Amino acid sequence: MDELRPSGVPAPQPFPALFPPGLSAIYGECRRLYSEQPNPLQVTAIVKYWLGGPDPLDYVSMYRNLGNPTRGVPEHWHYVSFGLSDLYGDNRVHEYTGADGPSGFGFELTFRLKREAEESAPPTWPAELMQGLARYVFQSENTFCSGDHVSWHSPLDNSESRIQHMLLTEDPQMQPVQTPFGMVSFLQIVGICTEELHAAQQWNGQGILELLRTVPVAGGPWLITDMRRGETIFEIDPHLQQERVDKGIETEGSNLSGVSAKCAWDDLSRPPEDEDDSRSICIGTQPRRLSGKDTEQIREALRRGLEITSKPVLPPISSQRQNGMNHDRVPSRKDSLESESSAALIPHELIRTRQLESVHLKFNQESGTLIPLCLRGRLLHGRHFTYKSITGDTAITFVSTGVEGAFATEEHPYAAHGPWLQILLTEELVEKMLEDLEDLSSPEDLKLPKEYSWPANKLKISILPDTVFDNPLQ
DSSP: OEEEEEOOOOOTTTOTTTSOHHHHHHHHHHHHHOTTOSSOEEEEESSOGGGTOSOSOSEEEEEEEOOBGGGTBOOEEEEEEESSSOSSSSSSSSOOOOSSSEEEEEEEEEEEEEOOTTOSSOOSHHHHHHHHHHHHHHHHOOOOOTTOEEOOOSOTTSSSOSOOEEEEEEOSSOOOEEETTEEEEEEEEEEEOHHHHHHHHHSOHHHHHHHHHHOGGGTTTTTOBOTTOOSOHHHHOTHHIIIIIIHHHHHHOOOOOEEEESEEEEEOSSOOSSTTOTTOBOTTSOOOOOOHHHHHHHHHHHHOOOOTTSOOBOOOOOOOOBTTBOOOOOOOTTOOOOOOOOOOOOOOTTSOEEEESOEEEEEEHHHHTTHHHIIIIIGGGTOEEEEEESSSSOEEEEEETTOBSOSOOSSSOEEEETTEEEEEEOHHHHHHHHHHTGGGGOGGGOOSSEEEEEGGGTEEEEEEOHHHHHSTTO
8 A cells, every 4th residue: 555745855965874775866966856846746655665565666655747828838737756766775675786777677657647726746556557557566576667568448537538558668867877776767648539540550659659749638748647638649640640650651550569468379280299299289289388598589579679770680598697688678558679690590499390380360459450560560661460368378479571580481480389379471471361350440430259260371360258268278
């Protein structure tokens, strides 16, 4: 449970031995912006995470920001988290790795919420939102980056608001700070509508952030979230969809390289010979678990896309932690990823790769609606896209013929490495699939279960109800 109180934290100078240096460094950056607010209201975890409490953030400070009327920046509440970085340097929460790398996870979260005229104190719900994101980071050890999106699927303040998802970007005022325990940057949460989330998935988060900056009521230059915003940027300015987003998708493709999903696959070539056969990953079975190296590679595949200017390759297997920060991360429904360059894949020698003749892919509706994005925004641009099961170790990676390092090839387009399936699709097949999957663009009209089949390619895809995945043994 959280407690709301004035921070009342004394300046660190009189108490250098008692005031944690990491905490002091972040407070120093806050004091630079808010020298007139030395004791902001804070939401603090009553039982700290390092004492067994559920909330990873020790504190969330809340400041009143007057904005910048000349630039069209309205007055707002500014929230700053404390705890994703290393505040103490004594290994109670984060491993101490020195000052040269990132501090803890390397960032803290911020959030800017438009102040309503009747508000004399900041709402506290953003603090719980930030705690939720922090729990995800701590539990998964997956970090966030600028341009990432977070699919929340619920109004951020539990109201009836259309603001139900988030993008992440650099805070426009707070500068990265060097602490004795490493560098800390500040990532700002930006509330967005479902239509804006979909545009970010199909194109990229940075592009949508730039559009939000140009629309004052949707964020403006400082990307301030207004929970009462009733229109998307595309309803405010219809030209943005066609002239910016659609053109961006056509010329650049999508930067979303993978998602966690409800998915499964079956080898239709022939039934498995024994329980250890890795050819079939079926709902209702207990498949061989992914090895540590395979898991790390899928994390990397999800984290890393492909630079447009570099030759596309699948990323390497790597289980090394650098500077105490895990750079390989798997996204969940509340995470998305920007593309980066990557190196060649090194198959894990202890589980042999199997070539399959025919496969059946299974997705729930939400995951299935991303297949056209995978095909149009990724494979037609020479890239790859990975689905990682949230209910098990299954993973499905679609690759194009331009991707090097894959264990699926043009000669053997379906290949399995343990419970990880790779599917290589030619451009001709991708175009055919896009035609046949056109009804996935209107998921509200989709009647489940729905099956698509390409007999000549020995490929079948089923879109199934969530209950099939939620109760796999029934």
